[in-house]
Amino acid sequence: MTSTEELDLATWPIFSKMSRRGLLVSFDKMEALLADVQAQMEEQLALIECFAGRKLNPMSGDDVARWMVEQHMGGKHTKGGRLTTGKQALQQHEHPVLDAVLSYRGLEKLESTFILPTLEIAKRDPAPGGGIIHPRWRLTKVRSGRVASESPNLLAFPSRTEMGKRVRSCFIARPGFKLISADYSQLEPRTSAVLSQDERLLAIYREGRDLYIEVGTDLGVPRTVAKTLTLGTFYGMGGQKLFESLVAEGVVQGDPSVPVFDLETCDALLKRWFEVYSGVKRLVDETVVAARQAGGWAYTVGGRGRLLPGLFLSGWGWPLAKLREEAERQCFNHLIQGTAAETMKAAQVRVDANVPEFMPQLQIHDELVGEVREDRAEEVAARVAAQMHTTFQGVELKTDVSIADCWGDL
DNA sequence: TCGAGAAGCGCG
């Protein structure tokens, strides 16, 4: 593994090029979407007034909390003493007003965070059919070595919902070009498997089997549960959080062939996971011990350090234990997330050196997006994939590639 | 009127 310093120096000019090239935004598509979103916001607002009997600002937690108190709805309170009005809290109650509040908030998020700023920023650099976005890459912001993006934060653009994909669809390839995406599958779990040398995980990956199906079989849970559970365990998720995640995913009461996912089951599942994949448990413990011996410094494989003074807090009282355990989770996360970031940077360097026809535009942690001339798309995509393909201590790291005319279709 | 902090939510 190349050192983290060398990777930083080698990727610097690549990100510079990425920013200069930028991404083309279609004004027609974006403005049509904006009109849709605004119309739907009006609808939800009307719905709220209709069902609540008066106007309500869905964005004001105080306003929503006051109305909930009037309706004799209970719930958790924030540190500031108000009723919690987050998505989790509102979904506890069955009420059309709360449904509309959540819908409105989702739409408002799209409008104010993604659509309006993108239009505004793209207007600074007009181009045929729209404008160009030049994200500012922050290469020294994230302590794990990941990159961050500002103005706008393209790494946080929506992808999980239909409306979200419509936002991404406004980012299009220039005329005569195609967009290519190559994303590593399960980069962080694979990194964990390699670093922990856990026999079971290594076997799953070496034989090319689906991790989450295997975990599901090992623990007797559906694939979706196994996925949440596995990703959570890598970073120290607790029973409570796992339970909340499963509730949010709507798998709280499973079918009869599957255990019921109450809080106790979640605790037991986490415990069992670390028994079955004991190599990961060992790596977590060893990583923390090593960092303590190194004076509180956690290191990635490439040698990027993060100082975690909290590792030396002693005692079990509040908030000492909480802070120490937080530092321990950060310690392990630094190793996995940071090493994965180094894998990605190394891949970018190889692609830059060996596939000059590919013009990168975005790096999204485990994914590379860029443009290529239309007539060469298939061929160049294959070469990008070949350059990203690598073997990390016996485990293959491969990418899924796709070609499309807009970001949303990748 | 301005700025900081809280709450909330988007992503991998």
Next chain:
DNA sequence: AAAGCGCGCTTCTCGA
């Protein structure tokens, strides 16, 4: 015993 990690950005709220 109990525990998600890493970010950026927006609106609301409250005090200077």
